[in-house]
Amino acid sequence: MNFASEKTGDFTPASMTASSHERDDENARDNVRDNTVSFFWLILLAWFLLKYTKTIPHTGELLMVLATLTGFILMFEYSLRGDDRRLMSCIVAAAITGILWAPCNAGAAAFVIVGAGMCSRLENPRSAYAVLYIVCAMLLMANAAWQLPADFLIPTLLFCMPVGLVSILLEKHNRMDDKLFMKHEEIANSALLAERERISRDIHDVLGHALSVIVLKADLARKLINTDLSACAHELIDIEHSARNTLREVRATVRNCRASNLNAELSIAKKALRAAEINMITLIEQCHIPPPLEHVIALSLREAVTNIIRHAKASQCKITLSSDSRHIRLTVADNGLIKQADSSIRKGSGLNGMTERVHALQGTINIHHKNGLGIEILLPIKGTT
Numbered sequence: 001m002n003f004a005s006e007k008t009g010d011f012t013p014a015s016m017t018a019s020s021h022e023r024d025d026e027n028a029r030d031n032v033r034d035n036t037v038s039f040f041w042l043i044l045l046a047w048f049l050l051k052y053t054k055t056i057p058h059t060g061e062l063l064m065v066l067a068t069l070t071g072f073i074l075m076f077e078y079s080l081r082g083d084d085r086r087l088m089s090c091i092v093a094a095a096i097t098g099i100l101w102a103p104c105n106a107g108a109a110a111f112v113i114v115g116a117g118m119c120s121r122l123e124n125p126r127s128a129y130a131v132l133y134i135v136c137a138m139l140l141m142a143n144a145a146w147q148l149p150a151d152f153l154i155p156t157l158l159f160c161m162p163v164g165l166v167s168i169l170l171e172k173h174n175r176m177d178d179k180l181f182m183k184h185e186e187i188a189n190s191a192l193l194a195e196r197e198r199i200s201r202d203i204h205d206v207l208g209h210a211l212s213v214i215v216l217k218a219d220l221a222r223k224l225i226n227t228d229l230s231a232c233a234h235e236l237i238d239i240e241h242s243a244r245n246t247l248r249e250v251r252a253t254v255r256n257c258r259a260s261n262l263n264a265e266l267s268i269a270k271k272a273l274r275a276a277e278i279n280m281i282t283l284i285e286q287c288h289i290p291p292p293l294e295h296v297i298a299l300s301l302r303e304a305v306t307n308i309i310r311h312a313k314a315s316q317c318k319i320t321l322s323s324d325s326r327h328i329r330l331t332v333a334d335n336g337l338i339k340q341a342d343s344s345i346r347k348g349s350g351l352n353g354m355t356e357r358v359h360a361l362q363g364t365i366n367i368h369h370k371n372g373l374g375i376e377i378l379l380p381i382k383g384t385t
Helices: 014-043 046-053 059-081 084-101 106-121 125-146 150-224 229-254 262-275 291-312 349-360
Strands: 279-284 316-323 327-334 364-369 373-380
Touching (some): 014 059, 059 084, 084 106, 084 125, 106 125, 125 150, 150 262, 262 279, 262 291, 291 349, 349 373
Antiparallel strands (some): 316 327, 327 373, 364 373
């Protein structure tokens, strides 16, 4: 008996594609946010140019101003692309630039404040705080050594630490939001994939069983067409009914409102096995089965009977259902022929789906092959509603 699944082509689930689009959108939003923040920091450099709205610099100073601004903007752009080590060097360079310009231009405090704000982009918050403290320490040491102008030192000390701390805290909050968004996205995608797998298993069970019955009845009708038209017509009517029922069940499965009934499945199994000329023996104990367990038992019975019809080449199928105070036990066994080489049963999608349903209810499934194949399912009653 071979339960090997057919090979199918590779495909990309729509959920993965949607997730990729969502990540692209999130990256785009991050880029817009980073560009907006960067633009704000560069606007702050206007403070450095405020002096020259009142006085016209001489040629040498003008060239130094242009060179400083150009170099600082290039360095700032470079800091956006580098790693933490490069970013740290850019922050220190920004602080040094402000300190060097302090005697000539009090607006150079903008360079130090921008450097403090750049600390927020360091991945490790501890490193960000440490570098911020280093910048403040550089200011104090430079003041001790050269007595920096008060109109430069006071605004710098007044804004440097608060701007740096607020920037670090805001960036930390944004990163936490991003992680939370990614976690929610991951949970949503996992739920979507799980739902698709459930629908896939249910549709496989519906179509696999129904189409096997239709094939058997169609083959029987073909044999009867030249000998017994009445019996042939009866089989064709059964084929029509089976097809209509299958269509209804597929629609119900897609809408997630199909609940399998064990008695109905036993009746369907009896008809299907009779059409395959397989004798069905049932030992069904009268017991109360919770709806979730009945659904899994009914689908498992359907899949087991479908496999017997397709692969077993058996003449007899025995279905046993029993219960005790703790468990419900379903056994489906046939007397089909199994080669010794087939001692390791290869599971196809149907048997895998059966196993997943049973395990989801903390149950166990055992497959044995002695005088045919037997599938035994044990489901716990406790905790099932």
